[in-house]
Each structure stands twice: as structure tokens, then as C-alpha cells.
Amino acid sequence: MNWISNYVRPKINSLFSRREIPDNLWTKCPECGQMLFHRELSEALNVCPSCDHHLHISPRERFEALFDGGVFVEIDVPQPIADPLQFKDQKKYPDRLKEARRKTNEAEAMLVAEGKIGDLQIVAAGQDFSFMGGSMGMYVGNAIIAAAERAVKKKCPLILFSAAGGARMQEGILSLMQMPRTTVAVEMLKEAGLPYIVVLTHPTTGGVTASYAMLGDVQIAEPNALICFAGPRVIEQTIREKLPEGFQRAEYLLDHGMLDRVTHRQELRRELITIARMLMNQPPAVVANLPSPEVAAAVPAEPKAEAAPKAAAPKDTDAKPAS
Amino acid sequence: MQNYLEFEKGLAEIEGKSAELRSLARENEEMDVEAEAKALDRKAEQLLKDLYKNLTPWRKCQVARHPDRPHCADYIKQLFTEYTPLAGDRNFADDPAVMGGLARLGDRPVVVIGHEKGHDTSSRIERNFGMARPEGYRKAVRLMDLADRFNLPIVALIDTAGAYPGKGAEERGQSEAIARSTEKCLNVTVPMVSVIIGEGGSGGAVAFACGDRLAMLEHSIYSVISPEGCASILWKDAEKMRDAAEALRLTAQDLQKLGVTDLVIPEPEGGAQRDRKEAIRRVGKALEQMLSELDGKKGEALRKARRQKFLDLGSKALV
Ligand SMILES: [Zn+2]
Numbered sequence: 001m002n003w004i005s006n007y008v009r010p011k012i013n014s015l016f017s018r019r020e021i022p023d024n025l026w027t028k029c030p031e032c033g034q035m036l037f038h039r040e041l042s043e044a045l046n047v048c049p050s051c052d053h054h055l056h057i058s059p060r061e062r063f064e065a066l067f068d069g070g071v072f073v074e075i076d077v078p079q080p081i082a083d084p085l086q087f088k089d090q091k092k093y094p095d096r097l098k099e100a101r102r103k104t105n106e107a108e109a110m111l112v113a114e115g116k117i118g119d120l121q122i123v124a125a126g127q128d129f130s131f132m133g134g135s136m137g138m139y140v141g142n143a144i145i146a147a148a149e150r151a152v153k154k155k156c157p158l159i160l161f162s163a164a165g166g167a168r169m170q171e172g173i174l175s176l177m178q179m180p181r182t183t184v185a186v187e188m189l190k191e192a193g194l195p196y197i198v199v200l201t202h203p204t205t206g207g208v209t210a211s212y213a214m215l216g217d218v219q220i221a222e223p224n225a226l227i228c229f230a231g232p233r234v235i236e237q238t239i240r241e242k243l244p245e246g247f248q249r250a251e252y253l254l255d256h257g258m259l260d261r262v263t264h265r266q267e268l269r270r271e272l273i274t275i276a277r278m279l280m281n282q283p284p285a286v287v288a289n290l291p292s293p294e295v296a297a298a299v300p301a302e303p304k305a306e307a308a309p310k311a312a313a314p315k316d317t318d319a320k321p322a323s
Numbered sequence: 324m325q326n327y328l329e330f331e332k333g334l335a336e337i338e339g340k341s342a343e344l345r346s347l348a349r350e351n352e353e354m355d356v357e358a359e360a361k362a363l364d365r366k367a368e369q370l371l372k373d374l375y376k377n378l379t380p381w382r383k384c385q386v387a388r389h390p391d392r393p394h395c396a397d398y399i400k401q402l403f404t405e406y407t408p409l410a411g412d413r414n415f416a417d418d419p420a421v422m423g424g425l426a427r428l429g430d431r432p433v434v435v436i437g438h439e440k441g442h443d444t445s446s447r448i449e450r451n452f453g454m455a456r457p458e459g460y461r462k463a464v465r466l467m468d469l470a471d472r473f474n475l476p477i478v479a480l481i482d483t484a485g486a487y488p489g490k491g492a493e494e495r496g497q498s499e500a501i502a503r504s505t506e507k508c509l510n511v512t513v514p515m516v517s518v519i520i521g522e523g524g525s526g527g528a529v530a531f532a533c534g535d536r537l538a539m540l541e542h543s544i545y546s547v548i549s550p551e552g553c554a555s556i557l558w559k560d561a562e563k564m565r566d567a568a569e570a571l572r573l574t575a576q577d578l579q580k581l582g583v584t585d586l587v588i589p590e591p592e593g594g595a596q597r598d599r600k601e602a603i604r605r606v607g608k609a610l611e612q613m614l615s616e617l618d619g620k621k622g623e624a625l626r627k628a629r630r631q632k633f634l635d636l637g638s639k640a641l642v
Contacts, residue, residue, distance in 0.1 A: 084581070084640035085572045089557035138637045145634065167525075167547045169557060172571045173583050176547040179526060180533040180633040183506050187630070207547070209498035210486075210526040211505060229498035229526070230488030238488050248493060256494050 029053055045265045054202060054222050054265055058104070059111035059126025062161060066124060066269055072115035075123065077108070077146050080138035085172045093170040100132045109134050109164070110143035114150060117159075118273030118285035123151040126161040129203070134164035136208050137171040141178035144212055148185035148196075157195040157276045162213040166206020175207075182212040195279040197272065200227050200250070200259070218275055220261045220268070221250035227258075326596075328385045334374065337367040371593045378542060380568035384550055386542040387521045388484075391596035393603050394453075395422050395437035395480045398520065401600065402607040403428055403435060409469075411462060415495060418459030420451045420487070423466045428478065428610060434470035436463045436531060437480030440521075453522075454487035457500035460530050464500075464507045471511040474621070476614055479517040479531040484549065486527035501530045508533035509633070512626055514617035518588070518606055519543045519575075520595075535620075535629050536613040538586040539575035540606065542594055545583070546573035572641060582639045586613065 026035050031053035041048070045065055046055040064070040087093040101107065109131040114123045125147040127134045134140075144160070151158040167175040189196045198216030200209075202225035209229055221227060228248040236243060246252045250262045263271050273285050327335040341363035344356040378386065386392075399406050403426035410417040423436035440453035463479075470477045486497055508515060508531070515534025523532065523545030532545070539545060548556075550568035555561040578584040588609045595602035617625070 080637055081640045084637070085570070086641065087570050089566070089570060090559075141637070169548055169553050169571070172547055173545060173573065173578055173581060174637050176525065176529060176545075177583060177633065177636045179502075179505055179529050180509060181636065183502065183509055183533075184630045184633055187506070187509065207526050207529075210501040210529075212502075214496075214499040214502045215506065228493055229486065229501070230493065234488045235490060235493065239490060241490075243490060247490070256496075258496050258499065 027055070030055070047265050052223070052264070054224065056129060056202075057265070058106075058130065059128050059161065060106070062126055063111065063113050063115075063124060066272070067113070067115040067117060068119065072113040072124070075112040075114055075146055075150050077110070077112060077139065077143045080142055083170075084138075084174055085170070087170040087172065089170075096132065096170065104128060104131045106131055108139040108143070109137070110140045112143050112147045112150070114154065114156075117269065118277060120273065120277050120280060120282060120285070121154055121156040122159055122276060123147050123154065123156060124159045124161070127163045127201075127208075129163040129165075129201075132168065133166075134162075134208075135166060135168035135175070136164055136178050136182075136211075137168035137175045138178065140164075140168075141181045144178075144182045145185045148188045151194055152188055152192045155192070155194065157197060157280060158189055159197045159199065159272055159276070160212065160216070161199045161201055162204040162208055163201045164204060164206070164208040166208060179207050179211040183215065186212055186215045195276060197275060197279075199263075199268065199272075201225050203227070205229070205231055217279070218261075219259045220263050220271070221253065221259050222265055222268075223250055223262055225250045227253055326389065326391050328382070328389065330382050330385070331374065334367060334370050337363055337370065341367065371597075375542075375593055379565070380544075380571070380574050381550060381565040383542050383574050384522075384544055384564075384568055386594045386596075387544045389521075389594065389596045390442075391599075392521050393595055393599040394442060395439040395482060395520070396442075397599065398437070398480055398603050398606060399426065399435060401603045402610070403433075406435070409462075409466060412458040412465060414458070414461060416456075416458045418451075418456050418462060419449050420453055420455040420483075421459030421462055423462060425475075428607075428614070431476065431614065433476045433478050433614075434466050435478045435480070436466055437520075438483040438527075438531075440482060451487055453483045454485060455483065455527060456487050456489065456492040457495045457497050460486075460500035460504040463531065464504050467504075467507045467511055467515075470513055474513055476513055476617070477511065477515040477534065478610060478614075479515065479534065481517055481519045481523050481528050481531050482521035483524050483527045484522055485524035486530075498526075501526045504530035505533050509630060510626065512622045514614060514620060514625065515629075516610060516613040516617070518609065519545050519584075520606065524549065533629075533633065535617055535625065535632070536585045537583065538588055538606075538609050538613060539578065539584045540588050540595060540602070541575055541590040543575055544573045545575075545578055546571050577641060580639065580641055582636060 025038050027041055028035055029048040032051035034050040046057040063072050083093050109128050112125045147158055186196055195217050197218045198213055200221040204213050204227050226248055232243055253259045254262050341360045344360045348354045348356040406426040408424040422439045426435045438453040439450050441447035441450035467477055516536045517532045517534050519539040521543055550564040551561050553567040554563035575587045579587050588605050591598035591601045
């Protein structure tokens with residue numbers, strides 16, 4: 001591991017992956033139908049400027065907007081046994097994996113990284129819905145364990161962004177066993193007295209919600225995210241009635257007491273900094289590290305002595321789009 | 324009245340013929356059918372042996388779901404004394420899909436929990452076919468806490484197609500309830516042993532299956548998704564459940580190779596449904612064995628070893 005592979009490669013990778021979707025410079029908002037210029041959408045963190053719909057965002061793009069100055073270091077995830085069941089449906093499992101790797105330019109369905117947000121050290125784990133539906137298999141389990149172990153070692157919070165259709169069927173029972181395995185990871189953090197913050201993003205369903213995605217100290221969701229154990233179609237087939245409007249969406253869960261907050265993607269960084277710093281008993285983030293001028297104005301400028309020397313961290317996120 | 328599975332049709336014919344002969348003989352005293360009936364019995368016995376020797380994964384699913392298999396309540400009745408059911412999640416309701424309470428296994432007071440599917444139409448409806456709602460998992464968490472506080476081992480009997488996919492269940496936090504139950508299994512400082520006695524359906528089963536030991540009856544199954552569900556998603560055809568059952572590796576035998584199951588409990592010839600009493604007795608023996616292995620182990624060391632067991636899963640592949 002060296003500086004190049006840790007700091008530079010991720011950025012280069014993401015440039016490449018962005019360049020791979022060149023022919024559609026325009027994306028149509030699936031919600032309002034508005035044609036959106038790709039760069040404009042990406043600067044808005046893939047939130048439709050016209051209707052506020054939150055489109056898919058890759059963990060890498062998310063981390064670039066989350067960490068101070070977009071700088072983060074990837075954490076190695078132990079590689080599990082490949083295709084332990086030699087699973088074959090209409091396609092072989094290794095072929096599905098290969099296809100997903102080619103499509104996403106990522107190794108697997110979860111990216112783990114460390115870095116600073118608002119000058120606070122954190123570990124972040126982001127699940128990638130575009131990689132086989134974000135499905136939780138042994139790699140995702142290993143990734144969450146690696147993330148928890150790293151957070152415990154660095155005595156810092158873990159922030160996890162979930163997005164998955166559920167467990168990865170191609171790994172059979174071993175995917176199901178990621179429910180207890182990831183729960184053990186969460187317990188590691190709890191016993192070390194470290195915050196575990198979950199941000200549920202669209203969609204988070206099945207065994208993922210029934211384990212690590214529902215065990216956070218603070219549970220935040222992005223607007224309109226589908227969050228459920230059983231999917232709406234299965235429920236409609238079982239109870240043979242139409243489900244109410246907005247059923248199993250983030251706001252519905254908030255109303256039913258299942259979440260702490262529903263937060264707009266462009267507000268997330270600021271909110272995560274605020275919550276994480278308070279849970280870690282740290283003073284408010286110094287003004288220079290805050291993302292937008294409006295926010296800076298609202299916070300009394302009292303840079304604390306211990307935070308001040310670090311305030312000159314790599315180019316900060318002032319350039320990030322104002323929310 | 325014996326219930327036959329689809330693959331037992333040939334067996335049903337032979338056993339039917341033998342029974343018919345004997346009932347004819349009872350009506351006509353001069354008829355001597357015994358020799359013929361005995362020959363049929365032997366034929367049936369051999370066929371039963373052959374059928375059950377190498378059950379395909381899909382056939383195992385059918386056996387695991389057999390309506391005549393002993394269920395949680397049968398096990399509790401035969402194996403435990405002084406069973407004292409304890410009800411409710413102290414929050415919303417009691418869930419009859421989950422049984423639980425204090426009981427004695429031999430001399431040992433324990434907390435027992437388990438899914439109960441019901442045995443006839445009205446009890447099946449009352450038990451919601453063994454598909455628990457959040458209240459069932461929250462009741463289990465409460466009982467596991469009780470066991471932890473009073474230093475009683477926990478016995479869990481698993482038999483569910485999965486957690487109930489209903490509107491209220493979702494509104495009241497099905498996923499959180501399952502997650503907390505799994506978490507509780509991993510956190511208690513008393514021994515916890517689980518047995519899958521029929522169906523181990525996905526997260527609804529995991530919630531009770533994360534103790535120190537997991538045993539499975541010979542023809543029980545444990546899977547991330549039902550073969551029908553898997554077939555309809557991956558094959559886009561629910562009729563491909565045989566292929567899906569094969570691919571998922573959901574049999575007790577495969578799960579033992581993967582290290583997920585510690586112990587496979589042999590079933591009586593022709594499955595637990597053919598000799599319920601004997602099947603229950605064998606489960607009782609396995610429970611005694613697993614609990615005595617854990618005797619004297621408690622506290623932090625026990626919890627640490629349990630967690631390590633799960634962290635280590637995935638190091639064995641099937642070849
Ligand atoms: Zn839109």
C-alpha cells in the first residue's frame with residue numbers, strides 16, 4: 001500500500017468509471033421525466049434539481065462528496081472463497097460476478113474507506129446497488145467486519161450506507177450467515193463505545209434490513225427510499241389487498257417510529273458531521289470545514305485549539321454544490 | 324390416515340393394497356391373506372427405504388414441510404416437564420406463531436422458544452402457519468433476556484417458512500425485530516442450542532439459530548430463500564424449484580459440510596412423520612448431548628467462542 005494506490009487510484013478509477021458513461025450526456029429523471037445534463041446531475045449528487053428525486057449514486061461518488069476534500073483511503077477487504085456452492089442457475093455465478101465487475105468497474109458490492117469528515121476521523125462503508133443489486137454475500141460480510149475492526153482500531157465512528165435487494169442467493173446459506181456475521185461486527189463497535197450510524201438508501205430490503213442496516217445507534221434514511229423486510233409485491237400477494245400510498249418508504253417508516261431522521265442527500269454530510277462529532281464528544285466542526293457559506297454563517301466561529309492545526313487539511317469541500 | 328407426498332405415490336398404492344387385503348380378511352374369515360399382505364408390507368418397507376436413502380433436495384423440502392411431522396408443541400410435550408408458557412412482547416401483542424416459556428429438560432430448567440405451525444386448519448390459522456410477526460421475535464428476545472438473567476440455558480426449535488410478510492408486521496418493524504433477536508442470540512452469556520426440526524426459512528429462522536450449537540434433523544432444510552422463490556427470481560419460473568433446491572445446497576448434509584450445522588440428527592425410516600415419538604426422542608438426546616458439551620461454559624468466554632464460530636463461517640467450500 002502506498003500513497004499512489006491509496007489516494008490517487010481511487011480518484012483516477014472514479015474518473016474512468018465516469019468516463020465510461022459518455023454517450024448519454026443526458027439522463028432522464030425517472031420520476032419527473034426532466035432531461036438532466038450529466039454533469040449538472042453529478043454535481044447535485046444525483047438528486048434531480050427539478051423534482052428532488054434521489055437517483056442512484058455509487059459509493060465512490062458518494063465518498064468523494066462525503067470526505068473532506070474528497071480524500072479517502074480504501075480499506076482492504078479479505079477476499080472470500082469464490083463460488084463456494086458452485087452455483088448455477090441460468091448463468092454461472094462467476095459469470096454474473098464478472099459481468100457486474102465489468103459493468104461497475106468495482107470489485108464487489110461494498111466499498112470501505114477511511115478518512116475525515118468535518119476533521120473527524122471516520123470509517124465509511126457504502127453498498128453498491130448497481131453491483132448485483134448490492135446483494136449481501138460473503139464479501140459484503142467481510143467488508144462490514146473489516147470496517148468495524150478498522151473503526152475499533154482507530155477508535156472512530158463507522159458510517160454505513162446501505163443499498164441492497166437482500167442476500168445473495170448464489171451463495172446460498174453462506175449469504176444468510178452474513179446476518180449473524182455482520183451483527184457480530186456491529187457488536188464490536190457497541191462494545192468499544194463507538195458510534196455506528198446507518199444511512200438507509202434506496203432500496204434496502206430483505207436480510208440486509210434484518211441485520212446490520214437496522215442496528216444503528218442513529219438511523220437515517222434518504223427521502224423516499226424503499227426500506228422493508230418483505231417487498232411490497234410479496235405482501236400484496238399474501239394479504240390480497242392494495243397497500244397504502246408511500247408504504248415502506250422512508251417517510252412512512254419515520255411516521256411509524258422506525259427511523260430517527262429522513263435527510264436530503266445534499267444535507268447528509270453536514271448532518272453526519274454534526275451527529276458524529278457530538279457522539280464522539282468533540283466540539284463543533286470548525287467553520288472552514290463546513291460545506292456551504294450559509295451554514296458557516298449560522299455557526300459561531302470559535303475554532304477550538306485542538307482542531308485548528310488540522311483546519312488546513314487538503315482542499316476542502318467549499319466547491320461542493322450548495323444545498 | 325397417512326398423508327403421502329407426491330413422490331410416495333407408489334408406496335401409497337402398495338400400503339393401500341395391503342391394508343385393503345387385511346380389512347377384507349377381517350370381513351371374510353375363510354380368506355387367508357396374511358402371506359400376501361406380508362409380502363406387500365416387505366415390498367413397501369423396501370421401497371420406503373430406497374425412497375428415503377437418497378432424497379433429492381426438493382424431496383427433502385417436501386418432507387421438511389410434511390403436515391404430519393412433529394411440531395414444536397409436540398416436542399415440548401414429550402421432552403419437557405413443567406412447561407410454563409410465557410406470553411407477550413410487553414409492547415403490542417402475543418404472537419401465537421412463537422411458543423416459549425420455562426420448562427425442565429430432564430433436571431435442567433431451561434427457557435424454550437420455537438415456531439409452531441399448527442396441526443389442523445384452525446390451529447394453523449391461529450398459529451399463522453408458524454410465520455412470526457415482530458411480536459414473536461420480541462417475545463423471544465424477552466425470554467432470552469430472562470434466561471440470561473437467571474442463568475438458564477436456551478433451547479430453540481426452528482420450524483418456519485419465514486417471517487410473515489404482512490402490512491402490520493412491516494409497520495411494526497419486522498426487520499428490526501429479527502435483527503434484535505439475532506443480536507440477542509449472539510449476546511447472551513448462557514448456553515444456547517437450536518434445532519431445525521422442519522423448515523429453516525431465511526431470516527425468520529436465523530433469528531433463533533445463532534446460538535452455540537445448531538443441529539438439524541436429517542430431512543430438515545435451512546435456506547436463504549425458498550426454492551420456489553429462488554426459481555421465480557433466478558430462473559424466472561417458479562416451476563424450476565427442483566433446480567433451485569439443488570443449487571441452494573439447503574440440506575442438512577450439505578450444511579454440515581459447510582460448517583453451518585454442527586450435528587445432523589438421523590430420522591426414523593421414512594422420515595420423522597412416520598415415527599413421531601422416536602423422532603422427538605432423538606432430538607431430546609441431541610439436546611442433552613449439546614447442552615452437556617456446553618456445561619460449565621458461560622459468560623464472556625462462551626459469547627466470544629459463539630461469535631468466533633460465526634466469524635469463521637465461509638472458510639469451507641463444497642467440492
Ligand atoms: Zn426529477
